[in-house]
Amino acid sequence: MVAALRRFVLAGILAAAPCLTASADDAERKTAEGLARAALSDDWSYKFLESLTSEIGPRLAGTAAEARAAEWAVGRLKAAGMEVHTESFPMTAWERGVETAAIVKPAPQRLVLTALGGSVATPPNGVEAEAVVFRTYADLLAAPPGSLTGKVAVVTERMVRTEDGTGYGMANPIRRAGASEAAKRGAVAYLHRSLGTDTHRLAHAGALNYAEGVARIPAAALANPDADQLERLAALGPVTVHVTLTPTERKDARSVTVVGEIKGREKPDDVVLIGAHLDSWDLGTGAIDDGAGVAIVAGVGRLIAALPQHPKRTVRIVLFGAEEMDYSGPAYEKAHAPEAAHIMMVGETDFGARRVYEMRLPAGAADNVFGRTIASLLPPLGVLLLPEPARRGGSDIQELALEGVPVVSLSQHGMDYFDIHHTADDTFDKVDAAELAQNVSVWTALTYLAAETDVDFRALANAASKP
Amino acid sequence: MVAALRRFVLAGILAAAPCLTASADDAERKTAEGLARAALSDDWSYKFLESLTSEIGPRLAGTAAEARAAEWAVGRLKAAGMEVHTESFPMTAWERGVETAAIVKPAPQRLVLTALGGSVATPPNGVEAEAVVFRTYADLLAAPPGSLTGKVAVVTERMVRTEDGTGYGMANPIRRAGASEAAKRGAVAYLHRSLGTDTHRLAHAGALNYAEGVARIPAAALANPDADQLERLAALGPVTVHVTLTPTERKDARSVTVVGEIKGREKPDDVVLIGAHLDSWDLGTGAIDDGAGVAIVAGVGRLIAALPQHPKRTVRIVLFGAEEMDYSGPAYEKAHAPEAAHIMMVGETDFGARRVYEMRLPAGAADNVFGRTIASLLPPLGVLLLPEPARRGGSDIQELALEGVPVVSLSQHGMDYFDIHHTADDTFDKVDAAELAQNVSVWTALTYLAAETDVDFRALANAASKP
Secondary structure, eight states: OOHHHHHHHHHHHTTOOOOTTTTHHHHHHHHHHHHHHHHHHHOOOHHHHHIIIIIIOOOTTTSSSHHHHHHHHHHHHHHHEEEEEEEEEEEEEEEEEOOOEEEESSSSEEEEEEOBBTTTOOOOTEEEEEEEEEHHHHHHHHHHHTTTEEEEEEEEOOOOOOOSSSSHHHHHHHHHHHHHHHHHOSSSEEEOOOOOOSSSSOOOBBBOOTTTTSSOOOEEEHHHHHHHHHHHHHHHHHHHHOOOOEEEEEEEEEEEEEEEOOSSSSSEEEEEEEEEEOOOSSSSSSIEEEHHHHHHHHHHHHHTSSSSSSSSSEEEEEEEETTTOOOHHHHHHHHEEEEGGGEEEEEEEEEEESEEEEEOSSTTTTTTHHHHHHHHSGGGGEEOOSSSSSOOEEEETHHHHHHTTHHHEEEEEOOTTHHHHTTTTTGGGGGGGHHHHHHHHHHHHHHHHHHOOOOOOHHHHHHHOOO | OOOHHHHHHHHHHTTOOOOOTHHHHHOOOOOOOHHHHHHHTTTTHHHHHIIIIIOOOOOOOSSEEEEEEEEEEEOOOOOOOOTEEEEEEEEEEEEEEOOOEEEEEEEOOOOOOOEEEEEOOOOOOOOEEEEEEESSHHHHHSTTTTTTTTTTEEEEOOOOOOSHHHHHHHHHHHHTTTTHHHHTTSSSEEEEOOOOOOOOOOOOOOOOOOOOTTTOOEEEOHHHHHHHHHHHHHSSSEEEEEEEEOOOEEEEEEEEEEEEEEOOEEEEEEEEEEEEEOOOOOOSSOIIIIIIIHHHHHHHHHHHHHHSSSEEEEEEEEEEEEEETTTTTHHHHHGGGGGGEEEEEEEOSOOSSEEEEEEOOOOOTTTTTHHHHHHHHHHGGGGEEEEEOOOOOOOOTHHHHHHHOOOEEEEEEEEHHHHHHHTOOOOOOGHHHHHHHHHHHHHHHHHHHOOOOOOOHHHHHHHOOOO
């Protein structure tokens, strides 16, 4: 398969290189162009994702399912021509139990919700109490201490749909901090409208953070129509709800990061790192979050590994573990801080499987020969190279970014990402093969060029930051 | 509210009737036009539906929830100016219990499904067996006797999306008859891909019919992505599934039909009947199926009741019970066969809340003065009057149609109806207020004219049926 692929890539490269007197830079450009073209008509990543989401399925951090996924990924990356190893780290695993809820008064009816990751359990028979509905999170924060004693606090503020996920980011405190804010005011449980833009009876999972020194109360996200229902009924009179959540925690769990490398032919210690996270929430099968990202970066590694010669720098494909439980970035940075100065560029793909439409390079790189080369390849791929630099990475790489590693970021269309993200609906059928292939194409051209170039992105960024 | 409404309708009528020397037919036409216009800008039905789906919620046939809905509806129809009574009939009620399923091998993962209405239960701990996946229902029917002994039969044929629901009708045997066909071949349980056009992790409920003399095996519908997953895994090797369903049956239950009437001022025994069903499946809150229909016909009754004088014939608004469990039409026909000859026209609305775009009248009526009058009102409402007659009613009225009652039918846009129908997603937020109001508008004009006219639709139909 790799041999057949090599012929395919070479054919693409040769077809794109009619001029035999081209310069070295021209050769790089032609190779990148050939890679990008090969990726566009290649369904390897799509099939990879199909297999991951079908044969492994959900892969919650720290569970046997995540370990199975890692074992599976090791085999796949090896078969794709990479040198593969794993890196394990300790974590506290959390697993969902029973999660049922209902409106008890005024009219009995079921509520759809899902426990927040890290939530404590209710008593086995649940809690039953009056619901106090806040239409905005600010309303909850404005409630005086003691005002929610014995109540179930419910925040029904809706996240805003945006192309780039800004609405999710801004709504995040509702999920992350709401339980402790409700507990400070005496609540016995906390419910919030799912951070999601759909109108389906599917709740959106996600982790919370309990504040130090505050009672830990059970917390869950309501499906959007169920939050609507509580809003309507609360406007008519008192509403009593019953909530049962029985999640469990295991403090001695471990997660694992899977790493595939194509060693640099000239500077093997200099690394271009691209990654995605292998763990997923448990409700769906983690197709768009982040099976797609894993399939994309694995596809990049396979295409680059199949080149006639490795790029000058090492290409490192990192499949992070336990991102959804907030461990991946810190664990990787802790283990790799000593080599951070040798990580020449880092990028992450964790925003679904829709097309890439914008690229941001490290500061100073867009104006450079590197930026001009990549810019020349992007029009047929439908991607804009923005002059503004990438400012920060996602959760897998933000600690590396803080260490000064230059960051590249690609923007994908995300208007419907939060319709599916963290729900049972995150399944393989939601992914479009051609859109996924476009991602592989863009990432492959970029990663190859970053690994082949002699440009020092860190030096460029330092120069750019001087007044 | 009714007094205020009367002024509003009158204002519309007067505004539309500049010519004081108009004929009687002109007066009917102007009244119908005024009613249609009033309905378009009226949110009474929308608020009615909001209240039904919020304050009552789901209302499964033969349960306390359906009885609560009936009591609620009696009050609402009375307040809307109708004479109201109820008609009760016996039925076997069926209620959902636990319903969980999982792929056990090759990789443990949850399956989303829902028991079919009328299904027997599995043992309390469920059944575990190899799944035999048939990609078409015909493949199941072609399987020889004994070939499924001890297996779980799974049919993954997908219903076809169409505007008019033809795809649902043609796929119906998969749900209705599949369990008995699987049992004839030895299966211990039957699963099928939901009769639904969405791609969500929500299963579509619906009733089955067990064949006489065949073992009754538990049966359930899989969410579409879960059917996909079983297809993919079965193509790779053996798949074991575990299914637990614990529904229960109660043979001495009763359902109730709620009837609101506006007695005819000249021919009170002649009836124009329009209906919808008040019961719903239990997973959602029955907003599009068929809360919308109930809200539409209730809105029609309210507008006609508020006229300065009642139409010549009686307008009867029927909110049927237990349609989803197949009782409504037969029960009504059984109770009303003696008066069938006096039911001048019957219509039903049970296809969601999207706009009406086509109307079919009883045979012969489109060419008649009645048809010409209604045709003159339809262009601003965006509805085509088709020359072909309505041929049959829906499940609430098909028995009356077989008795020879002339049928009218309105077609609503239905391309997305089966994305939501019979799922937990059937909630109020899916309904558009303006589209619902357009339905009320069209039905009100039609119902009023049919009740005011002297045209005998049965005689027209008889004449039209002669060679």
